[in-house]
Amino acid sequence: MSGPLALVYRGPATTEGCPEAVAHLLKSSRWDFDVRYVGPDEDLKLKSKNLDGAALYAQPGGGTLEDAYPHLKKRRDAVREFVAGGGAYLGFCLGGYLAGATPGFGLLPGDTDQYIGTKAATVSHDGNALVRVYGSGRAHTLFFQDGPYFWLEPGAAAQVLARYANQEIAALVTGFGAGKVGVVGPHPEATEDWFTDVGLAVPRDGGLGLELVDAVMAR
Template structure:
């Protein structure tokens, strides 16, 4: 399960995501400083998403994908296993749809609160579910990221271990990390993992800054648990 004692990172790939999403998350994890052994997990992968497979992992990543409720129907059978994995000390990393699934209505209920659509929030700067670029304040620096109907995170700002990593221009939370049991959860509404192909495929002008460094910061935020 592990490669030369490297920590195992599992990336979901299946019908609850879209082509390219899992691969971009896997590439981000391979670029991180954590020297992960990155494997795909899912119904048609060599590794199934089971309690035993999760037990050998340091991190589980849920990529972006389609719409929430169809994805939840496919992911609901893994609900308890994923919650138990994180509560026991594992890490959950969610991008866009994976961020929504970290919430509760519906989702894995891993957050000290819930999620909602940014495009429906008050004073949102984006109003369409079509792919676009959104501005966020990421670690107090303005960044421009690929975005497609991503989440806001409505959480208890005094929750244990909460780290608000990024906000949208209207002040809503765009990315966070927080404790869950003995583990940790990080979730993001936009797509810091997006490479140039994402922008080309959506016929979007790519921002001058490559935001994958922000994605690496998100990985660090979920892996490092600060003692209270």
């Protein structure tokens, strides 16, 4: 018997390897997801009728927000209605930016911006890097490529799972209607080849990705 349906976007608003890494993370979680891809060239398209049967929709990392959003702009209402109706949204790096509002799906009680532009950021370029974030009493060293930080409106309710070294928010879970939104700036889903292909040391997995999945699925 298969578990809850998780849909992972794969298409022009991401890059090769990112959807597959998210799918691998979901399959390795304790939720026994039935993971399928959605996108313009997939058997399942990103439409309300397909989202309606899912428990979770995941938006992987990829290129720039400016390039990605035009491909997804027409799906904004479908994604918002899915989450507001009780679904879970999971966004990694670009998927985190897309959860924001300028532009994006408008799922956060606040917005996003580039971590590399913040005061005392430990990464100052938009290339491949390692970044350390801190949460649940642990440090996580993660793959990073110009990911966002998240800011919240005063009084907004959110569960902060991790912060960058300068205390900006690196990962959080918040509510949207009857659903939940989980976002992360770095790439806790990155597989070993992401690091070795660009000459970065492979860190020990700190488990932030699975923690994010559990938090966004909790009811």
